[in-house]
Amino acid sequence: MxxxxxxxLALGLIALAFPLLVGNQYLxxxxxxxxxxxMLATSLNLIVGYVGEFSxxxxxxxxxxxxxxxxxxxxxxxxxxxxxxxAGVISALFGVLIGAITLRLRGPYFVIITLAFAEVLRLIxxxxxxxxxxxxxxxxxxxxxxxxxxxxxxxxRFYFYLALALTAVSLYLxxxxxYSNNGRAAVTVRxxxxxxxxxxxxxxxxxxxxxxxxxxxAGLAGGFYAHYITFVxxxxxxxxxxxxxxxxxxxxxxxxxIGPLLGALLVTLLTEYLRELQELRLSLFxxxxxxxxxxxxxxLMGFLNQRRERNHSDQADNGxxxxxxxxx
Amino acid sequence: xDMLLQFIANGLVSGAFYALSALGLTLIxxxxxxxxxxxxxxxxxxxxxxxxxxxxxxxNFFAGLALTLAVMGACGWLVDRFLIERVRDQGEEPSILLxxxxxxxxxxxxxxxxxxxxxxxxxxxxxxxxxxxxxVLTELRVFAVAACAVLxxxxxxxxxxxxxxxxxxxxxxxxMAARLAGINTARVYASTFALGTMLAASAGMLLGSIYSTHxxxxxxxxxxxxxxxxxGGMGSFAGAIVGGLLLGLxxxxxxxxxxTGTVDIIGFIIxxxxxxxxxxxxxxxxxxxx
Numbered sequence: 001m002x003x004x005x006x007x008x009l010a011l012g013l014i015a016l017a018f019p020l021l022v023g024n025q026y027l028x029x030x031x032x033x034x035x036x037x038x039m040l041a042t043s044l045n046l047i048v049g050y051v052g053e054f055s056x057x058x059x060x061x062x063x064x065x066x067x068x069x070x071x072x073x074x075x076x077x078x079x080x081x082x083x084x085x086x087a088g089v090i091s092a093l094f095g096v097l098i099g100a101i102t103l104r105l106r107g108p109y110f111v112i113i114t115l116a117f118a119e120v121l122r123l124i125x126x127x128x129x130x131x132x133x134x135x136x137x138x139x140x141x142x143x144x145x146x147x148x149x150x151x152x153x154x155x156x157r158f159y160f161y162l163a164l165a166l167t168a169v170s171l172y173l174x175x176x177x178x179y180s181n182n183g184r185a186a187v188t189v190r191x192x193x194x195x196x197x198x199x200x201x202x203x204x205x206x207x208x209x210x211x212x213x214x215x216x217x218a219g220l221a222g223g224f225y226a227h228y229i230t231f232v233x234x235x236x237x238x239x240x241x242x243x244x245x246x247x248x249x250x251x252x253x254x255x256x257x258i259g260p261l262l263g264a265l266l267v268t269l270l271t272e273y274l275r276e277l278q279e280l281r282l283s284l285f286x287x288x289x290x291x292x293x294x295x296x297x298x299x300l301m302g303f304l305n306q307r308r309e310r311n312h313s314d315q316a317d318n319g320x321x322x323x324x325x326x327x328x
Numbered sequence: 329x330d331m332l333l334q335f336i337a338n339g340l341v342s343g344a345f346y347a348l349s350a351l352g353l354t355l356i357x358x359x360x361x362x363x364x365x366x367x368x369x370x371x372x373x374x375x376x377x378x379x380x381x382x383x384x385x386x387x388n389f390f391a392g393l394a395l396t397l398a399v400m401g402a403c404g405w406l407v408d409r410f411l412i413e414r415v416r417d418q419g420e421e422p423s424i425l426l427x428x429x430x431x432x433x434x435x436x437x438x439x440x441x442x443x444x445x446x447x448x449x450x451x452x453x454x455x456x457x458x459x460x461x462x463x464v465l466t467e468l469r470v471f472a473v474a475a476c477a478v479l480x481x482x483x484x485x486x487x488x489x490x491x492x493x494x495x496x497x498x499x500x501x502x503x504m505a506a507r508l509a510g511i512n513t514a515r516v517y518a519s520t521f522a523l524g525t526m527l528a529a530s531a532g533m534l535l536g537s538i539y540s541t542h543x544x545x546x547x548x549x550x551x552x553x554x555x556x557x558x559x560g561g562m563g564s565f566a567g568a569i570v571g572g573l574l575l576g577l578x579x580x581x582x583x584x585x586x587x588t589g590t591v592d593i594i595g596f597i598i599x600x601x602x603x604x605x606x607x608x609x610x611x612x613x614x615x616x617x618x
Contacts, residue, residue, distance in 0.1 A: 054421055056428075105603055107420045108363035108562075112554050113603050116596040119551065123593045239547065243432060250425070280440060286433025293425045294414055 003308075004257050008171060011261065015164050019157045028156040032228065034268045035163035036221055039170045040241070041248040041260035043217035046174060049255035050183060051207045052190030053106060056242060057114030060098065060121050061215040063237035065091045065222020067125065070138040070232040080144040084166070084223035091219020092212050099211040103204060122237035137233030141226050159228050166224055170217045174257060177213055186210050190255075244271075247285055250292050253299025262300055335584040336577060337463045343576020344476040349531040349549060350556035350568040351483060352524030358563025359500045359520045362412055362423045366431035367528055368550030369438075374400055374529025375541030376438060379447040389452035389537065396533050397526050404525025408518040416517070431546065438543040451537035472534045479530050480569065483523065487565070492519055500563075528553075548592065555595040559602050561609025570610060 018031055044058045065087035072083045102113045125132045132138065147155045177183050188196040189203040196203060226232045235241075244267060252263030274281040296303060353367045364370075374396055381392035411430065415422035453467045487493040498506040499516045507513050532541060532549075556575050560567025575595060583591045602609065 054424060101600065101604060105607070108357075108424060109558070109603060109607070111363070111365075111424055112558065113600060115551065116555075116599045120593055120596045120600075123590055123596075127587075127589045246425075246428070280436075282436035283433055283440060286429050286431070286436060289429030289432060290411065290426055293422050293429065294411075297422065 005175070007258050008175070008261075011258075012164075012168060015167075019160045023153065025153055025156050028153075028160055030268065030272055032156070032160050032163050034265050035160070035167045036225060036228075037244065037248060037264035037268055038261045039163075039167050039221040039224075040218060040245050041252065041264045042167075042170050042174050042257070043214040043221065044245045045249050045254055045257075045260045046177065046210045046214040046217070048249055049259075050178065050186040050190065051103075051210045053103075053110045053207070055102075055114040056111050056246075057098075057102075057116070057118035058214070058218060058245060059237050059239075059241045060114070060118040061091045061095060061218035062222040062225070062241060063118070063121055063125065063234075064094050065219030066226040066232045066236045067132060067138070067222075068219070069223035069226040070141045071132075073142050073227070074138060074140070077142075080142070080227045084220060084227065087223030087226070088216045088220040091222065092216035095212040095215025095219075096208075099208050099215070103207045103211060118237055118242070122234050125234040125237060132234075135234065137231055138226075139231045141230045141232065143227065143230065163224060163228075166220055170220065171257065171261075173213060173217065177210065178257060182206060182209055187255075243282075243285060247289060247292075249299075250289065251296075251299055253301030253303075253305075256299070256301040256305070259299050259301035331584065333461070333463050335580045337460075337465060339577035339580030340573060341465070341469050341473055341576070342579065343573035344473045345531050345535050345572075346552055346556050346575050347569045347572025348476045348479060348534075349528050350553040350560070350572050351480060351565070352527035352531075353553045354557045354560070354563055354565070354568045355483075355487075355527070356521055356524040357557065359496060360412070360416075360517055361420065362521075363420060363427070364524070365424060365427040365550060366407075366434060366546075367427075367524075367553050368546035368548065369431045369434040370400065370404070370525045370546075371528040371532035371549045371553075372438065372541065372543055372546040373403070373434065374532030375449070375536035375545070376442055376447065376532075376543060377529065378449045378533030378536055379541065382450050383447075389450065392449075393530065393533055396529055400529035401522040401526045404522035405518050407525070408521035409514075412517070412521065413514065431550070435544060435546055442543050444542065444544070446540040446542045447536065448540040449533060449537040468538055472538055475534055476531070479527065483527060484565065486523070492516070496520055552595055555599050558599050558609055561611040564609065564611040567609055567611030 015031075015035070019028060022028060022031075040058075040062060043061070044055065047053060047055045047058065068090040069080075069083040069087040072078045072086055073080070078086070098114075098117050102110060102117065105113055126135055128134070143155070144158070147158060150158065185196070185201045186206045186209075188199075188201055189206055193203055222236065225236070248263030248267050249260050250263070251266060252259030252261065254260075271281065274284070292299065298306075349367070349371050352370075353364060356362055356364050356367075377396040377399055378392055381387045381395045382389060385392075385395075387395065407430070411426055412423060415426055451468045451471070453471050455466045455468050458465050458467055458470055485493075487496060495506070495511045495516050496519070498509065498511055499513050503513055506516070535541065552575065556568055556571040558571075559574060560569070560571030575598065578594050578598065579591050582594045
């Protein structure tokens with residue numbers, strides 16, 4: 001707990017200094033994407049890591065957030081400071097609705113029904129031309145008024161700090177959730193549903209809370225995405241985003257707070273690095289997913305935690321043998 | 329009224345393919361408890377293999393189908409022995425992730441090697457119209473539906489009347505007891521996966537001869553196969569067939585009377601409704617719910 005908190009604070013400080021040290025728009029853009037994906041991976045991790053169910057439909061909430069922010073901004077002219085939180089709230093409301101249906105199911109059924117919801121939303125976004133502008137998407141989402149006459153570099157810096165603030169909020173909420181009675185109950189349910197029920201934990205209630213929080217955070221990220229990219233199309237519901245999120249959570253280590261951040265950083269950088277090899281890149285991602293499942297089932301953080309625990313227990317053993325007559 | 333019959337006929341034709349492709353998925357799930365998210369990609373590979381065999385190697389349709397079945401059966405066997413085997417008995421999640429990874433890999437590798445162009449497989453019959461009362465079909469479609477029926481029947485006979493089929497059913501009932509009785513369950517699992525892969529691949533090749541196939545078709549096929557399997561009941565042979573025909577009909581009628589753009593939505597609505605109201609599916613073989 002302390003280790004996680006301190007690492008998160010240190011990462012936050014590094015991120016705070018990053019735009020001041022870097023004057024390159026491209027690097028800043030990558031930094032912003034890392035933060036966006038960090039938010040998304042954190043929100044998916046709440047479901048995968050703490051509910052213990054695998055959602056393939058998390059893009060539903062990203063897409064709902066992005067479309068809500070874009071529509072609120074374009075149709076009602078609301079400013080970004082209102083649309084982004086509202087995007088999160090709308091997404092969370094849908095989270096209540098979708099969660100109430102999907103969380104009754106487990107295992108493969110949960111995977112498929114969440115995927116079905118995301119696909120239904122994608123098809124609606126693509127076909128309801130009057131409302132969502134169909135396949136043409138919604139373009140020209142307003143940038144914050146503040147940026148009216150800022151230089152492109154300043155605009156990127158502004159977005160970086162906005163993304164950092166949102167990521168910090170996401171992580172704070174996730175941290176508070178995970179280290180509360182809620183989070184501990186959710187972990188109990190994940191580890192052993194029947195034991196949890198026998199001590200009076202109602203699995204559905206805790207799963208629902210994690211699910212709605214995940215939906216809220218994904219909605220925030222979606223709202224940010226809409227304003228940053230200024231274009232929203234049905235691809236926000238697509239499988240490509242889902243694949244990225246899954247890989248980030250898996251590589252980093254599900255059920256840890258730092259894991260998804262690590263995953264977001266690694267995968268975004270790797271994606272940029274392999275940009276010239278478009279399709280090969282996705283093939284590689286497929287191989288990476290398989291390799292992680294086979295060889296690193298708990299992700300990088302799981303691996304590191306194991307190492308750390310082993311070191312601790314080694315030291316404890318050494319300490320115990322050093323003291324004469326100590327308990328064996 | 330004429331149109332209604334035509335829609336029903338079209339629905340039954342596509343339903344036959346849904347049934348054939350879902351059959352492999354339901355077999356693999358019912359026996360191995362593996363939810364194969366790469367099923368649609370195996371279907372797609374069947375189409376691509378069929379195209380390679382008939383167009384590039386110049387074989388006729390039936391030789392091409394035989395070659396496709398052999399190659400894809402071997403692929404299925406290898407996938408099971410080298411990937412699924414390693415996460416057996418670890419619950420559902422690792423196998424779900426593993427097959428998702430496999431599907432991403434297969435789609436994009438095929439995209440890299442074959443490209444995005446639609447691939448047309450030369451059918452064994454000309455595309456001549458056949459008039460059955462007010463309904464118009466093509467000879468090729470009638471042939472393809474008949475081929476579907478033959479393949480489904482063949483799979484049924486394999487499961488019911490061969491030594492392998494008996495071993496499969498025994499493993500399905502109780503893997504431990506099957507092992508104690510001297511059945512090599514690892515081989516049964518690999519054979520099941522190979523059989524499921526062959527069913528998917530044959531559906532891919534047959535449908536590729538009617539329409540055309542392309543390498544990114546897999547995702548949607550997987551989803552529709554899941555719709556059929558959930559509707560019919562996971563692991564149920566009859567359920568896959570009835571579910572497939574129902575989905576085909578529902579899509580044809582929706583496309584005919586409501587809107588063609590949103591045809592794919594009906595399947596997902598069916599899944600959501602089935603899982604809410606009848607989570608065992610229509611024909612579940614065992615008392616098991618989602």
